[in-house]
Amino acid sequence: MVRGIEARYFEGxxxxxxxxxxxxxxxQDHNFKTCxxxxxxxxxxxxxxxxxxxxxxxxxxxxxxxxxxxxPEEVTAQDMKNLKA
Numbered sequence: 001m002v003r004g005i006e007a008r009y010f011e012g013x014x015x016x017x018x019x020x021x022x023x024x025x026x027x028q029d030h031n032f033k034t035c036x037x038x039x040x041x042x043x044x045x046x047x048x049x050x051x052x053x054x055x056x057x058x059x060x061x062x063x064x065x066x067x068x069x070x071x072p073e074e075v076t077a078q079d080m081k082n083l084k085a
Contacts, residue, residue: 002042005035006052017054 009026012018026032039050053061
């Protein structure tokens, strides 16, 4: 199940980690919320952890904070790399 979520809803270099795909339709259909619920249930029940997230994204999910010093280097989407702080 976790591997299917990774393949369908996340993008990026597998070695450096992945971030969620930009998809308004998946957002509107609450697919990302459902993915989060599935991953949380997997963790609570002792299942596999989502070990494919980038470090900055994982820290953002856990702490709810992001550095104000620009876009992290791990971001692979070109349109996001062009953003300035």
